[in-house]
Amino acid sequence: MSTIKITFPDNSVREFENGVNGIQISESISKKLAAEALAVEVDGEVWDMSRPINKDAEVKILKWQDDGGKYTYWHSSAHLMAEAIEEIFPGTKFGIGPPIENGFYYDIDMGDHAITADDLAKIEGKMAEYTQHDFPYIRKELSWQEAYDYFKQKGDDYKLELLEEHKNEKISLYKVGKFTDLCYGPHVPSTGRIKFIKLLNVAGAYWRGSEKNKMLQRIYGISFPSKKELDEYLYRVEEAKRRDHRKLGTELEIFLLTPKVGGGLPLWLPKGTIIRETLENFLRQEQKKRGYLAVVTPHIGNLNLYKTSGHYPYYKDSQFSPIKVENEEYLLKPMNCPHHFQIYAAKPHSYRDLPIRLSEFGTVYRYEQSGELNGLTRVRSFTVDDSHMFVRQDQLKAEVCDVIDLIQLVFNTLGFKDFTTRLSFRDPLNKEKYGGADELWDRAEREILEAAEEMKLNYKVAIGEAAFYGPKIDFLVKDVLGRTWQLGTVQIDYVMPERFNLEYVGSDGQKHRPVVIHRAPFGSLERFIGVLIEHYAGEFPLWLSPLQVVVMPITDAQNEYAASVVNKLKQAEIRVELDTRNEKINYKIREHELKKVPYMLIVGDKEKNSNSVSIRRHKKGDLGSQPLNEFIKSVTEEIENKKITS
């Protein structure tokens, strides 16, 4: 028997008999490892523990802690679920059942039967039963024809369709208990590895993700090796629900969505408007420092503008229908750029004037499918903190760096420490998709990369993700649900200046084409604030909080003093309310704690007689008494510094 060399992650090398498998390797290392091992990575590919290795290879034993281990675990869980479904609902046709970022799903076709919560409980119960039996996952390799015959007699049409794409290949099947599935693998050694299972929900999903195909039922689930991990996961799901901006936004009276106005058309309530305006003013100030010029443009524009830009009719389906006025057609503006281009084009520009940075909090309107609307994060009317900067090619990199710096400032100020960026470049194999000259693109992509390096961005490059008019940088933030939101964006544009015939006169006296940078640090105020609400769980930092201080007298003997405190706070431009309701102090405290008011000032006779206030900080409790002037000073400082905590 020949031997093979196995290299481990620590670069140690050991010899094993040819045909050794992951189980034997892990057993040779330690019993504990063998018990925890879920799969084995062989030369970068994840394999079953039982699959023989026939050549020298780099091997890593995968446990739950490894992504490949989790992936395998959830993949096997999906199969276990399919087995349970087949047992309970014979005749079910199976689509695909892959692992996902958090758990797994299986797409199934049960004809007319719609899965109910009871069904889920039954399936979950059956799965738990199977884990007790500790069925092994057995891999079989068949010829294409054998596999085809098997699924043909079983009537699994979807599997047959999948097989069509793998003609002339060896087909691998996995058998667990009585259920046999078409599958690349890999799987964990046996069902006993899967300990704690929770089936989460059912939703429709098109077969192979195409609207043209039949809709199948998709069952989502998750599984863990320990109860603790399952409980933690379920807790996180609950926490995400608690932070949901749609719930908090309504409770805290930030915004209102009502069918009487229309889906995806949020109304900003007084408290939400304070947050919005505070954010806007913050950005306006920063932009003034950086030489931006504010402009204001109307909410509609002549349809021809969007024909010139090339967006219409290409994006016709995601715009509101045109409005006919006299002999012209107008569009609710889906973006601000064409308006801004007209401002630039209205007079000649010298190379000395560039860059010109036009900025506007511009509200745009896009038609989103009704099923896509979601709170503030997906709406039909939203306000972009837009700017279009017209620059010379030689100014591009410095300008991009300045924009990145601004976006970083915005994110850091708001406490988004963990954001990543995506540099979207064109696909060099598919150049005809993009406008603009080759050398401009090459240069722009190089300069974006240099700018990203210079600004120390945590970035990854996405080839083929560029807009048709130029490469871009997107800023991505993860919310508590683990969803990634694209907030800020910087886009380089060579196409629009051409289409709108934008120019400047260079030092050579000739006309030149400027480059346009589109950028928005918040992206949209709606989405940004939606994410902020969840990020802070509604507990905004003081500078953003709609209500900063509530003053509450213990009895009405202090009403007059309390009113004078409120007055002084108002003069210091602190957002304050007076609560003289005839209620016990505990009642008032509870109420304002629930409304997440940052500071509560309690004034009784002691405070009245010493011109002081007793301070209670939201979630922190009683901070003791302080002279009023000192309180005003420290609060003002907290607001001015935009402090994130306390």
Added chain:
RNA sequence: GCUGGCGUAGCUCAGAGGUAGAGCAGCUGAUUCGUAAUCAGCAGGUCGUCGGUUCAAAUCCGACCGCCAGCUCCA
């Protein structure tokens, strides 16, 4: 847009063929109180909308509207 689930008072929910109920919020009164709910009374609803079945519908059936989950989409 598609599939499924859900729509009862401002909010959270109970009622599952016999004619609508609780807690909180609101209003009125009493209480004047020191760091997360004082007590009492009052008021509040064509049970999402429209149609059908029935002696009788919040309850059963159908259509529509809205919300939620996911799919598809997102310049």
